[in-house]
Amino acid sequence: GENVEQHPSTLSVQEGDSAVIKCTYSDSASNYFPWYKQELGKRPQLIIDIRSNVGEKKDQRIAVTLNKTAKHFSLHITETQPEDSAVYFCAASRGGSQGNLIFGKGTKLSVKP
Amino acid sequence: DAGITQSPRHKVTETGTPVTLRCHQTENHRYMYWYRQDPGHGLRLIHYSYGVKDTDKGEVSDGYSVSRSKTEDFLLTLESATSSQTSVYFCAISPDRVSEQYFGPGTRLTVT
Numbered sequence: 306g307e308n309v310e311q312h313p314s315t316l317s318v319q320e321g322d323s324a325v326i327k328c329t330y331s332d333s334a335s336n337y338f339p340w341y342k343q344e345l346g347k348r349p350q351l352i353i354d355i356r357s358n359v360g361e362k363k364d365q366r367i368a369v370t371l372n373k374t375a376k377h378f379s380l381h382i383t384e385t386q387p388e389d390s391a392v393y394f395c396a397a398s399r400g401g402s403q404g405n406l407i408f409g410k411g412t413k414l415s416v417k418p
Numbered sequence: 419d420a421g422i423t424q425s426p427r428h429k430v431t432e433t434g435t436p437v438t439l440r441c442h443q444t445e446n447h448r449y450m451y452w453y454r455q456d457p458g459h460g461l462r463l464i465h466y467s468y469g470v471k472d473t474d475k476g477e478v479s480d481g482y483s484v485s486r487s488k489t490e491d492f493l494l495t496l497e498s499a500t501s502s503q504t505s506v507y508f509c510a511i512s513p514d515r516v517s518e519q520y521f522g523p524g525t526r527l528t529v530t
Binding site: 306348408410411 | 462463517522
């Protein structure tokens with residue numbers, strides 16, 4: 306069946322460094338790719354998303370890139386800060402259905418001051 | 419946060435008992451979803467709804483049923499709770515088929 310693979314599962318960086326999280330998807334009909342941030346004990350919240358007609362999207366320190374040919378997309382966080390520490394989930398829309406998302410298993414990002 | 423609440427927020431129940439979790443929204447969004455979140459598994463879809471009385475199964479639907487009799491409410495029922503259903507359950511809503519999903523605060527369910 307369709308799946309989304311996310312790497313790495315854990316990532317530790319120094320404050321000010323960049324962090325990159327990568328996801329691959331299997332459903333060629335997927336056309337919507339959101340990224341969620343979940344702080345400990347909280348609900349997941351959208352931080353950025355991209356649609357298949359766009360190759361890159363930026364929002365301040367966060368950017369997402371999409372390569373539809375290779376079926377992979379990535380989250381880039383620059384100038385990381387301690388408050389960026391959280392679990393990040395990528396997701397891909399399930400093609401041909403009424404509408405739902407397939408989530409990756411998450412990346413725990415730790416930013417050390 | 420979008421107008422979405424879940425009740426109860428915490429529940430402890432015994433194996434074999436039925437349990438119903440409620441998701442309530444004030445956004446008038448068409449789509450509603452139930453997920454479970456377990457360590458190492460991310461978010462897995464249980465069931466979803468695309469309108470009143472319109473529901474479909476997700477990837478981990480066994481042992482769960484849902485109902486949606488009003489736009490604002492989506493109920494998740496564990497027909498006979500098992501220890502493997504101990505988890506954090508999140509409800510989510512979205513206005514259309516392919517757009518941002520807004521998550522509720524979650525329900526922590528423990529089955530003893």
